Amino acid sequence: MLNSITIRNLMETPLPPLYQQKRCTFRPDLSKVYEIYDLLNKSIYKNKLVRPEIQLGQRRKCWGMCIGYARYRDTNSRCVIKLTDKWYCVQWLVIVLAHEMAHQYQWDVISPKRVKQGKTELISHGPTFFQHRAKLQKSGIPLKTAHRTRIWFAHQDVHRC
Numbered sequence: 001m002l003n004s005i006t007i008r009n010l011m012e013t014p015l016p017p018l019y020q021q022k023r024c025t026f027r028p029d030l031s032k033v034y035e036i037y038d039l040l041n042k043s044i045y046k047n048k049l050v051r052p053e054i055q056l057g058q059r060r061k062c063w064g065m066c067i068g069y070a071r072y073r074d075t076n077s078r079c080v081i082k083l084t085d086k087w088y089c090v091q092w093l094v095i096v097l098a099h100e101m102a103h104q105y106q107w108d109v110i111s112p113k114r115v116k117q118g119k120t121e122l123i124s125h126g127p128t129f130f131q132h133r134a135k136l137q138k139s140g141i142p143l144k145t146a147h148r149t150r151i152w153f154a155h156q157d158v159h160r161c
Contacts, residue, residue, distance in 0.1 A: 007043050007094065010036070011140035015089050015156060021152070024086035028093060030056055033083065036090075040098055044135050048109055049101060052077035056085040063096040063147075066103035068111075068123050079107050079123075088149075091158055098141050102129050 016025065028036075033054055041049050052075050059065075064083040066075045072078050081100045103123045110128050111121035122128065125145045133143045142159050152161040 005039075007039055007139040007141065010039070011091055011093060011158075013090060015091070018153065018156075021088040024088060026087040026089050026093070027085055028087070028090075029053065033093070033097070036094060036097055037101070040094070040101055043100065044098065044132055045105060045141065049104055050075060050077045050108065051110075052104060053080045055080060055082045057082070059084040063092070064100045066100040066107065066123060067109040067142075068103075068121065077104065077108055079104050088152070092147075095141055095147065095158060097134055099143065102132055102143060106130070 015021070020021065033056065034051065037051055037054065041047055041051070053073060059082065063085075064081065066079050066081050068079045070078070073080070081097070081104065083093070083100070104127050107121065107123050115121060130143060136143045140158075147158075147161045149161070152158070155161070
């Protein structure tokens with residue numbers, strides 16, 4: 001479905017009306033999330049990431065999280081990405097998934113190199129987290145540590161929240 005669309009086009013799709021957004025009516029299934037993951041991996045991360053286990057479900061106080069493990073899992077990734085199953089719109093899903101993929105990049109790509117150098121593994125909001133910010137910005141995705149929903153509903157602009 002998303003084969004012919006770019007991340008930029010996805011971020012520029014028209015927003016649903018506010019009353020629909022506030023009800024979190026965008027509820028993608030796992031196959032849709034995989035398609036968006038693969039699209040982000042190809043266009044931003046140059047296919048360096050192996051798709052980890054992605055879980056959809058109810059989350060309290062967060063949109064998503066990336067959990068790192070010491071050993072490789074069934075997917076040849078050492079992390080699991082957990083996402084909420086209810087979204088305001090597709091743009092919020094893309095932003096949060098890109099954020100969690102930045103953490104996965106830290107854990108799966110950067111951390112093994114750090115361990116070889118005698119350093120500790122990391123998943124943080126430090127400099128290695130923001131190294132893909134410029135590429136994401138070109139695609140219309142802001143890479144931030146947190147987004148403010150109150151400001152989103154006031155301005156409907158992902159770059160201001």
